[in-house]
Each structure stands twice: as structure tokens, then as C-alpha cells.
Amino acid sequence: AQTVTQSQPEMSVQEAETVTLSCTYDTSESDYYLFWYKQPPSRQMILVIRQEAYKQQNATENRFSVNFQKAAKSFSLKISDSQLGDAAMYFCASLSSGTYKYIFGTGTRLKVLA
Amino acid sequence: DTGVSQDPRHKITKRGQNVTFRCDPISEHNRLYWYRQTLGQGPEFLTYFQNEAQLEKSRLLSDRFSAERPKGSFSTLEIQRTEQGDSAMYLCASSPGQGREQYFGPGTRLTVT
Numbered sequence: 210a211q212t213v214t215q216s217q218p219e220m221s222v223q224e225a226e227t228v229t230l231s232c233t234y235d236t237s238e239s240d241y242y243l244f245w246y247k248q249p250p251s252r253q254m255i256l257v258i259r260q261e262a263y264k265q266q267n268a269t270e271n272r273f274s275v276n277f278q279k280a281a282k283s284f285s286l287k288i289s290d291s292q293l294g295d296a297a298m299y300f301c302a303s304l305s306s307g308t309y310k311y312i313f314g315t316g317t318r319l320k321v322l323a
Numbered sequence: 324d325t326g327v328s329q330d331p332r333h334k335i336t337k338r339g340q341n342v343t344f345r346c347d348p349i350s351e352h353n354r355l356y357w358y359r360q361t362l363g364q365g366p367e368f369l370t371y372f373q374n375e376a377q378l379e380k381s382r383l384l385s386d387r388f389s390a391e392r393p394k395g396s397f398s399t400l401e402i403q404r405t406e407q408g409d410s411a412m413y414l415c416a417s418s419p420g421q422g423r424e425q426y427f428g429p430g431t432r433l434t435v436t
Contacts, residue, residue, distance in 0.1 A: 213365075242422045253327075254366075254414070254427040261422070300365050304422060309379050311356070311425065313365030 211236045213303050215314035222291045223322050229276075230286045230317045232301030240306035243277070243284045249297040257299070260284065296321045327428035329415050335434045336405055343401045344431045348417030355398050356425060357390055358414040366414055372398060405435045
């Protein structure tokens, strides 16, 4: 069975600094996809970044990048130059190829301090 | 393209009543998902449609829950004989294909009194 674990319930970062959110996952599949989603307070969830497991290169989207360690089954999110608008819940999710079910972690609440 | 919409945004009901929620996905997306999210938790998978076919349903769902997606367009989620434990945010998401990201709606917050 797929599992996704986010061990940091809450993180804080100073504005303009860098923060890394952790995520580990477990799957028996060799082909899968990993995602980070952001859920701002009282707003809908949006995609931050997506990684295909067969790609060794880490995905990047502007200030957001991942550190994908396939052997360790680790998928951390790095946010550079943190902004006040980055404050949100961040969810890590996985999807194994050939299945329909996305599995989400319990989330990390990110606070950005001015 | 206005994104995924859900209606209503909030619903307060008394225990034992039936409720129905609607989701309108992004029009070209053939995949539609329903999730339940409680405070401080991640979305919990409820069911999945590909076009009009319901291909997977969580074993966590009791028989009181049913979902439909007639004609592969909008979807409805019905909860019969609501219980206080059903109080949660119900999220709908659509996706354009396998392995692609999901686009979430704003959710319907259900409160059962």
C-alpha cells in the first residue's frame, strides 16, 4: 500500500529566507508521480510542483524546488526567498502508475515571519 | 475556463437528514475525484470517476455515501442519514489524465448538528 509521511506538523521561516519541508513515501511500484500542493487559509488547494519518478532531475518552479531521493523514498520541498504569501498548509502526495488513488500526507503548516 | 466549482460552499444540516453536493470539473477533464478533509488532515480519497464510470470507491465509505457523474460532466455526492462524524470539508478535484496534477475546487463544508 502507498503511504506518505510528513513528519513536520508546523514550520516557521523568516521572510526572504529558505525553508525545506520534508516528505517520505512508500510504494512498491517502480513508476509513480509525486506532488506538492499548497492550501492557503480558507482557499482552495493548488499544485506547487510535480515530479515524475523516472526523471532523475529535480523539478523546479521558480522559487520552489524539490530534492528527490528515490532510493531513500524522500521528496522534500525547498522554498527560496520566502514570501508572506507562501504561508499555507503544504501537502505531499503520491500517485502510483496504473492506479487512480492519490495518497496525501497529513500536511505541514508553514508560517512566514515578517 | 473557470476552474473546478462546487456547490454549496457551506451546508448545515441536522443529524439524519440527507445532503447532496455538486461538483463541476474543468470541462476537458475526464477524471474526477471526491475527497473528505477534516481539520489538520490531508484529503482522504472517497471515490474516482473516469468519464461517467465510477472506477474506485474507498472502503472507508459506508453505504450512506453515493456518487454519480451522469454523462461524464458534473458529479454529485449524496450522504444519506447524516451523522455528526460526517462533518468535514468535501473536496472535488479533476485531472486531465493519468499522472497529471489535480485541480481542486473550493470545497463544501458540511456541519452536522
